[in-house]
Amino acid sequence: MRRAYAVWWVVPAVLTVVSITLWQGNAAKAVGAPGTSPERVAGELLVKLRGLKTTYAGSAVVSAIQKGAGTDTRVLEIEALKTDPSVSRVRIAEDSRLAMTLAALKDNPLIQYAEPNWIYRTADSGIPDDPEFGKLWGLQNTGQLDAAGQLGLAGADIGVVPVWQRGLTGNRDVVVAVIDSGVDWEHPDLASNIYLNPGEAGDKSSNGIDDDGNGFVDDVRGWNFAAKNNNPMDDNNHGTHCAGTIGAAGGNGTGVTGVNWKVSILPLKFLTAQGNGTSANSIEAVNYARMMKVRVINNSWGGGGYSKIMEDAIKAARDEGILVINASGNEKSSNDDKPHYPSNYNVENMVAVAATDNRDQLASFSNFGKRTVHVAAPGVKILSTIPKNKYAAASGTSMAAPHVSGIAALLLSVHPEWTYAEIKDRLIRTSMRAQGLRTRVLAKGRVSVANALDGFVPPNDEPEEKWWRDETREMESPHPYPPNSNVEIKITEAGARYIRVVFDRIETEKTYDKVQIAALDGTVVEEISGIHDNYVSEYIKGDTLVLKLVSDNTVNKYGFKATKIQVIK
Ligand SMILES: [Ca+2]
Ligand SMILES: [Ca+2]
Ligand SMILES: [Ca+2]
Ligand SMILES: [Ca+2]
Structure with a gap:
C-alpha cells in the first residue's frame, strides 16, 4: 500500500x-x-x-x-x-x-x-509478548509439555498464529456473549475486552435508570441472571476461564492471549458460584444476547433435559444470524446415541464441540458423535484467566468451545459479512484430519482458523471402497471371554497403507464390553459393542491394526470371530 x-x-x-x-x-x-x-x-x-x-x-x-x-x-x-x-x-x-x-x-x-x-521488515512473527503464551498449546503447539506433563504433537493447535502474522488479531466490534458463571471484568487481562453497552455507559451506568430501554437497569457490562442484578462478576472461575480463551488481551505483556487479542466479551451470568443454573435463567441469557445483537454465543455448559423453550430461543438467535457454540459434554459418551443439551439442539446455527488433547486425540472425558458433534478443539490442560488476576489450567469440552467461539469471532473480525452458516460450514470442512477424530466428529478432525479463513480444505485421504482387497486372517477371542478381559491382537500386513477387519460375528455385553479398533500408537478409531454379524470395521492408516476386547467384571458373552482382513497397498 x-x-x-x-x-x-x-x-x-x-x-x-x-x-x-x-x-x-x-x-x-x-x-x-x-x-x-x-x-x-x-x-x-x-x-x-x-x-x-x-x-x-x-x-x-x-x-x-x-x-x-x-x-x-x-x-x-x-x-x-x-x-x-x-x-x-x-x-x-x-x-x-x-x-x-x-x-x-x-x-x-x-x-x-x-x-x-x-523499509521492509521481517513478517510479523505473530507471537504476542504475553509471558504465558508459550504454555498455550491450543494456540501454538510446538511439542511442548502440557500442564500434566504430556508431550505435545507439534502443529496440533488451532492454527491461529499464521492469522495473527497477517495482522489479524480481532476487533472490538465483534461481540461474543459468554453465558456462564460470569466474567471477572476487572481482570487485567480481560478488562480491555469487556463489552460496554453504549446505551448505559458512563454517567448512565449507575443512575438506576434503564437508559436504553431494553428492560434492564444499568446493564453496562452484561447481566447477572442468577442474582438478577447488573453485576456479572464471576464467583466460580469457569466463565472467566472461557472468556480468556476467547479474548484475553493479546500483546499487552501480561498473562495469556486469547484467540482474539481484541474482541468484546459480553458477560451473562446464570451459573451460580457452585456452577449450576436453571433452564429459565439460561433462556433469559440467550434472549438477552439476541436482543443485544451479539454475533456469537458461547455455551460451555450442559445437562438437564430437552427444552422446547430453549430450542425456540436458539432458533430466534438463528433468525438474527447468531452463531451458538456449545460444549459437547464430558461424559465420554456418544451424543449420537444419548443427546446432550444444549449441544444436541438440531438448529442450523448450533455448533457442538468435542475436546482434543495436545496430540490431536479425543480427550478421554469428551463426548463425541459423528452426526451430532460438529467439530473438535483443544480442551485438555488449557491455561486461561481466572478471577482476581490469576491464571489456571483446566480441562473440559468447556475449554474446547471457547476456542471455537474465539475462531468464529476472529473470522468475523475479518469478514463481518459472513453468516453463521458460512462460518459453521468452514469450521467443519476445513478442519485438519486426525485419525483419532475421524469417526468421532462430523469434521473428522480439529478446527483450524487459518484453514477456515482461507477456505483451505485439507486433502481427502479416505480410501475408496473399490480399492479394498481381502486377506485371509483368522482371529477370535475366547468364547465366552472372561471377566475383565484385555485381549489384544496386533495385525500387521506388510506394505499395507490402510487396514481393517471383517468380523463374522461380534457379541459383547452392550455398552459395558467393547471391541476396539486401534492404531499402533494407541489411537482408538472405533469401539464396537453389542451384537453384529458380517461387520466391517473402521480402517487404520498404515500396516498395523490393533484389535482389542475390553470387558468389565460381570456378564460375559461370545466375544468376536474374524476370518479375514481387508487392506489397500
Ligand atoms: Ca438497559
Ligand atoms: Ca442507566
Ligand atoms: Ca495478555
Ligand atoms: Ca461384561
Whole structure:
C-alpha cells in the first residue's frame, strides 16, 4: 500500500538555479510507524536512469534532481547499486522535499523510475509478548509439555498464529456473549475486552435508570441472571476461564492471549458460584444476547433435559444470524446415541464441540458423535484467566468451545459479512484430519482458523471402497471371554497403507464390553459393542491394526470371530 503518498505528495516548486553540495550527513532514520503508513528511509530515494549505463552516472542523477526540484534540494549522498549501476540511492538533506523531488524526477525523460527507499521488515512473527503464551498449546503447539506433563504433537493447535502474522488479531466490534458463571471484568487481562453497552455507559451506568430501554437497569457490562442484578462478576472461575480463551488481551505483556487479542466479551451470568443454573435463567441469557445483537454465543455448559423453550430461543438467535457454540459434554459418551443439551439442539446455527488433547486425540472425558458433534478443539490442560488476576489450567469440552467461539469471532473480525452458516460450514470442512477424530466428529478432525479463513480444505485421504482387497486372517477371542478381559491382537500386513477387519460375528455385553479398533500408537478409531454379524470395521492408516476386547467384571458373552482382513497397498 502506498496510501502515504497522498499525504506527502506536493506540487514541485518553481525552478531556480543554485549549486548542489554533496556531503555525508547523519545516519538515515526510519519514519512512519509500522502498520500506519509504509515506512521509508528519511530523505532517500532510488532513481533508475533510462537506458543501460556502462559507467556510473551519478552526475546525471544530480543534475536531474537539480533541474527538477530546484537547487534548494541539497544532495547529501549518491551511490550506485553494486549490482545495477543504472540505479542510484540518493539522499537529500531535507525529508520534507522528498515528495517534490520524486515528482520532478518522474517528469524527467532521462529518469525511468524514482521511488522512496522503502523499509521492509521481517513478517510479523505473530507471537504476542504475553509471558504465558508459550504454555498455550491450543494456540501454538510446538511439542511442548502440557500442564500434566504430556508431550505435545507439534502443529496440533488451532492454527491461529499464521492469522495473527497477517495482522489479524480481532476487533472490538465483534461481540461474543459468554453465558456462564460470569466474567471477572476487572481482570487485567480481560478488562480491555469487556463489552460496554453504549446505551448505559458512563454517567448512565449507575443512575438506576434503564437508559436504553431494553428492560434492564444499568446493564453496562452484561447481566447477572442468577442474582438478577447488573453485576456479572464471576464467583466460580469457569466463565472467566472461557472468556480468556476467547479474548484475553493479546500483546499487552501480561498473562495469556486469547484467540482474539481484541474482541468484546459480553458477560451473562446464570451459573451460580457452585456452577449450576436453571433452564429459565439460561433462556433469559440467550434472549438477552439476541436482543443485544451479539454475533456469537458461547455455551460451555450442559445437562438437564430437552427444552422446547430453549430450542425456540436458539432458533430466534438463528433468525438474527447468531452463531451458538456449545460444549459437547464430558461424559465420554456418544451424543449420537444419548443427546446432550444444549449441544444436541438440531438448529442450523448450533455448533457442538468435542475436546482434543495436545496430540490431536479425543480427550478421554469428551463426548463425541459423528452426526451430532460438529467439530473438535483443544480442551485438555488449557491455561486461561481466572478471577482476581490469576491464571489456571483446566480441562473440559468447556475449554474446547471457547476456542471455537474465539475462531468464529476472529473470522468475523475479518469478514463481518459472513453468516453463521458460512462460518459453521468452514469450521467443519476445513478442519485438519486426525485419525483419532475421524469417526468421532462430523469434521473428522480439529478446527483450524487459518484453514477456515482461507477456505483451505485439507486433502481427502479416505480410501475408496473399490480399492479394498481381502486377506485371509483368522482371529477370535475366547468364547465366552472372561471377566475383565484385555485381549489384544496386533495385525500387521506388510506394505499395507490402510487396514481393517471383517468380523463374522461380534457379541459383547452392550455398552459395558467393547471391541476396539486401534492404531499402533494407541489411537482408538472405533469401539464396537453389542451384537453384529458380517461387520466391517473402521480402517487404520498404515500396516498395523490393533484389535482389542475390553470387558468389565460381570456378564460375559461370545466375544468376536474374524476370518479375514481387508487392506489397500
Ligand atoms: Ca438497559
Ligand atoms: Ca442507566
Ligand atoms: Ca495478555
Ligand atoms: Ca461384561
